[in-house]
Amino acid sequence: EAGVAQSPRYKIIEKRQSVAFWCNPISGHATLYWYQQILGQGPKLLIQFQNNGVVDDSQLPKDRFSAERLKGVDSTLKIQPAKLEDSAVYLCASSRFGSQANYGYTFGSGTRLTVV
Amino acid sequence: DAKTTQPPSMDCAEGRAANLPCNHSTISGNEYVYWYRQIHSQGPQYIIHGLKNNETNEMASLIITEDRKSSTLILPHATLRDTAVYYCIVRVSPIDTGRRALTFGSGTRLQVQP
Numbered sequence: 162e163a164g165v166a167q168s169p170r171y172k173i174i175e176k177r178q179s180v181a182f183w184c185n186p187i188s189g190h191a192t193l194y195w196y197q198q199i200l201g202q203g204p205k206l207l208i209q210f211q212n213n214g215v216v217d218d219s220q221l222p223k224d225r226f227s228a229e230r231l232k233g234v235d236s237t238l239k240i241q242p243a244k245l246e247d248s249a250v251y252l253c254a255s256s257r258f259g260s261q262a263n264y265g266y267t268f269g270s271g272t273r274l275t276v277v
Numbered sequence: 278d279a280k281t282t283q284p285p286s287m288d289c290a291e292g293r294a295a296n297l298p299c300n301h302s303t304i305s306g307n308e309y310v311y312w313y314r315q316i317h318s319q320g321p322q323y324i325i326h327g328l329k330n331n332e333t334n335e336m337a338s339l340i341i342t343e344d345r346k347s348s349t350l351i352l353p354h355a356t357l358r359d360t361a362v363y364y365c366i367v368r369v370s371p372i373d374t375g376r377r378a379l380t381f382g383s384g385t386r387l388q389v390q391p
Contacts, residue, residue, distance in 0.1 A: 165320075194378050203364060203381030204321065217378060252320050265313075266379060268320025 163187065165269035167253050173275045179241035182272045186234070186255030192216075193230055194266065195238050196252040204252055210236065243276045250274070281365045286386040289359075295352040297385050299365030302346040307369055310341060311379070312350045314361040321364065321381070324350065355389045362386050 166185040174180050186193050191212050196204035207226065209216040212233035221228065225244070230236040240247055250271040282300040289295040301310065309328050313321040325332055325339045327348075332339045338351040352359050364384040368377065 196381075201383075203362075203383050206378045206380070209378045254320065265311075265323025265326075266321075268322070270319055 165253055165255055165267050167251075167269035167272055169272055170270070171273050171275075173277060174243055176245055176276050177242040179239065180243055180274060181237050181239045182251050182253075182274075184236045184238070184253030184269060186236070186253070187267055190255035190257050190267070191233070192256045193236050194254040194256075195228055195236070196254065198250045198252055198271070200249070207238070207251075240274075243274075245276050248274060248276045281367055281382055283363075283365050283382065283385045285383065286388070288388050288390055289352075289355045291357060291389055291391050292354055295355040295359065295387060295389070297350040297352075297363050297365075297387065298347065299350070300347045301365070301367045304345050304367050308367050309369070310339065310348050311366040311368065312337070312339065313364045313366065313379075313381075314359075315364070315384070316358075316361040324363075355387075357389050357391060360387060360389045 165187060168183050172180055193210045195207040197207050198204040207221045208218040208228045210230040213230050226240055228236060228238045238251060250273050252268055252271040254266040254268040256266045280303060309326050311326040312324040314324055315321040324336050325334055327339045327341055329341055329345055339348060341348045362384040364381050366379055
C-alpha cells in the first residue's frame, strides 16, 4: 500500500510569515495525527483527527496553529504567524481505527520547517 | 500511560546483537509495550509490541520480564541500516489506537559501528 504522503519536504520562511503543510494518509485510515519534532527530541502530538473530527488538540498552540481535515481524508496544518521556535520537523501519521489488523501508526517523512 | 526510561545512547558492532533496554516500572496490567525506531530524516517506524509474552517478528525480538517492569528489544544481527533512535512506549490496547495518540520520549540513539 502507498505510504503517508507529505509536502513540501522542506520549507524556509521568515518569522511572522505564514506556512501550510499538507498530508495525505493511507487509504482507509480513519485516524490522522500531526506531530512536531524539535531537533534532538521525540515527536510531540499537536492534533489528532478521527475522520474529519478533532479528537485531541490540547497541545496545539491555537493562537497561531490551525489544522483541518476536510472530507476525512487529506489534512493541512497551518502556522500563522510563524516564530523562530516553530523550526522543527512536522510529521503526519495515520492509523486504522478499531482494527486489530494494524497495530501501528504509519508516519510520513515529514516537512522540515526553518524559520529565520 | 506509564512512563518509560531508556539510555540516551548505545553503540553496537555490525553483525552483533543489539540489546536495547527499557524500564517501565509503573506499567499497568492492560498496557502494552511498543517499540518504534526513527532513521535519520524519516518518520518513526513501528517495530514490534507485546503485553507479557516474548514476541518475535522479522525485524526484532521483544523480551518482557515476568514482572513486566522492564523489557529489551533485540536486533539479532545489527547492520549499519539499523542506526537510528529507538523509542520504547507503553500504552493501552492496540484496539484503542483511535482514542489516545502515542507519546514519544527521547529514545535511545543506537549507533552501529562497522
